[in-house]
Amino acid sequence: MSLLPVEEAQARLFALADRLPVETVPIAQAVGRWLVQDIAALRDQPWADLSAMDGYAVRATEMPGPWRVTAESAAGTGFQPTLAPGEASRIFTGAPLPPGADAILIQENATRDGDRLTASADPLTPGRHVRPTASDFAQNAILLDAGSRLGPAQIALAVLGGHGTVPVTRRPRIAILSTGNELVPPGAPTPAGLLPSSNAPMLAALLAALPCDVIDFGIVPDDLDAMVAALGRARSADIIVSTGGASVGDHDLVRPAFVQAGGTLDFWKIRMRPGKPLMAGRLGNALFLGLPGNPVSAFVTATLFLLPLARHISGARDPLPLTSDAMLASALPQTGDRDDYLRAWRAPDGIVSVTSQDSAATAAMAKADCLILRPAGSPPATPGTRVTILPL
Numbered sequence: 001m002s003l004l005p006v007e008e009a010q011a012r013l014f015a016l017a018d019r020l021p022v023e024t025v026p027i028a029q030a031v032g033r034w035l036v037q038d039i040a041a042l043r044d045q046p047w048a049d050l051s052a053m054d055g056y057a058v059r060a061t062e063m064p065g066p067w068r069v070t071a072e073s074a075a076g077t078g079f080q081p082t083l084a085p086g087e088a089s090r091i092f093t094g095a096p097l098p099p100g101a102d103a104i105l106i107q108e109n110a111t112r113d114g115d116r117l118t119a120s121a122d123p124l125t126p127g128r129h130v131r132p133t134a135s136d137f138a139q140n141a142i143l144l145d146a147g148s149r150l151g152p153a154q155i156a157l158a159v160l161g162g163h164g165t166v167p168v169t170r171r172p173r174i175a176i177l178s179t180g181n182e183l184v185p186p187g188a189p190t191p192a193g194l195l196p197s198s199n200a201p202m203l204a205a206l207l208a209a210l211p212c213d214v215i216d217f218g219i220v221p222d223d224l225d226a227m228v229a230a231l232g233r234a235r236s237a238d239i240i241v242s243t244g245g246a247s248v249g250d251h252d253l254v255r256p257a258f259v260q261a262g263g264t265l266d267f268w269k270i271r272m273r274p275g276k277p278l279m280a281g282r283l284g285n286a287l288f289l290g291l292p293g294n295p296v297s298a299f300v301t302a303t304l305f306l307l308p309l310a311r312h313i314s315g316a317r318d319p320l321p322l323t324s325d326a327m328l329a330s331a332l333p334q335t336g337d338r339d340d341y342l343r344a345w346r347a348p349d350g351i352v353s354v355t356s357q358d359s360a361a362t363a364a365m366a367k368a369d370c371l372i373l374r375p376a377g378s379p380p381a382t383p384g385t386r387v388t389i390l391p392l
């Protein structure tokens with residue numbers, strides 16, 4: 001198989017994947033999830049012309065008074081009686097204006113003596129300190145499109161639009177398998193030749209940013225039958241992600257095990273560095289991603305494939321990571337025949353690539369807060385060059 005460009009591999013991965021079933025959940029459970037339908041406002045916001053300040057509702061043309069204070073309007077009190085000429089109404093923030101009033105005299109600018117009210121400052125224009133009916137949104141307006149993510153602001157909007165529940169997909173279940181005879185669980189002793197398995201905790205940490213349920217299937221030895229059995233146990237998940245054993249060595253058994261378990265491989269080997277040996281396919285209803293074992297390669301491929309896939313099956317409109325344009329503060333060498341995803345950090349004067357770009361260099365990776373995207377065949381770059389970055 002020839003090396004597949006990253007964008008093509010992402011598109012093929014998405015094409016393999018159906019959106020998960022839809023459920024309607026209380027809005028508090030929808031945080032971070034994606035709407036599967038447009039949602040429209042069930043009410044006007046504000047429901048009436050409301051005061052934005054504490055003070056007095058008046059006719060602006062009657063400035064500076066005097067007025068007779070004849071009524072009071074507080075939030076939650078409903079419609080108010082009409083104000084006759086020369087009358088004012090005591091009013092509080094969020095309360096409806098009485099018909100006839102068109103501006104709010106804030107109480108700091110008012111002098112009140114019993115029922116008698118006068119204004120002590122500047123002219124008022126009609127509409128001053130008034131939030132007109134439906135000025136935020138009108139009933140039936142589309143508030144949020146299908147595929148929008150429900151962050152805190154979108155939750156506020158949906159609730160004010162009258163929604164207590166929203167339609168989203170169910171949370172994906174994501175199974176993680178770590179392969180390698182050398183691996184031991186985090187914190188376990190590492191006598192000669194053994195290595196703490198960092199990939200599963202790293203993937204779980206990445207996935208913690210998404211609404212999903214992670215199931216860690218532990219460490220699987222480099223043994224075909226053990227790997228086939230582990231894939232069998234994991235196949236009820238929506239996504240199975242393995243790390244290690246993805247390359248071409250004698251102990252790299254993930255691909256044959258996947259096929260023996262009944263999986264259909266869609267692609268293997270991507271034109272990227274790190275991450276070349278990535279593979280993807282389907283195993284029954286589960287989507288399968290075989291990530292390389294090197295911790296940096298696993299991290300970068302998870303960022304570019306696993307998280308986007310989880311977002312895609314969850315109904316995200318924009319499942320791919322956002323990129324932006326930035327200026328280099330350090331020089332970069334030319335790239336080879338694969339796209340480079342260089343670990344880097346955003347210094348005050350521009351982007352600086354971390355010292356080691358080795359795909360096993362975790363200390364350098366931990367200093368990075370972005371990736372620099374450098375297409376295959378890019379010439380050397382000097383400080384000041386504009387580059388594409390992917391914030392981490």
Ligand SMILES: Nc1nc2c(c(=O)[nH]1)N[C@H]1C(S)=C(S)[C@@H](COP(=O)(O)OP(=O)(O)OC[C@H]3O[C@@H](n4cnc5c(N)ncnc54)[C@H](O)[C@@H]3O)O[C@H]1N2
Pocket residue numbers: 178179180182183195196197198199200243244245246247248249252274275276277291292293294295297359360
């Ligand atoms: N002859 C070739 N050799 C290699 C090629 C190639 O094209 N031809 N590709 C290289 C590239 S690129 C990568 S990336 C690695 C990926 O290999 P595997 O996916 O088969 O990974 P392993 O060999 O199992 O492990 C690589 C490395 O990572 C360590 N590892 C594995 N799992 C974990 C874990 N859970 N936590 C921490 N560290 C882990 C493992 O001990 C190895 O050191 O292949 C190159 N070889």
Ligand code: MOO
Pocket residue numbers: 272273274275276277292294297359
């Ligand atoms: O492609 Mo590998 O992930 O460079 O080390």
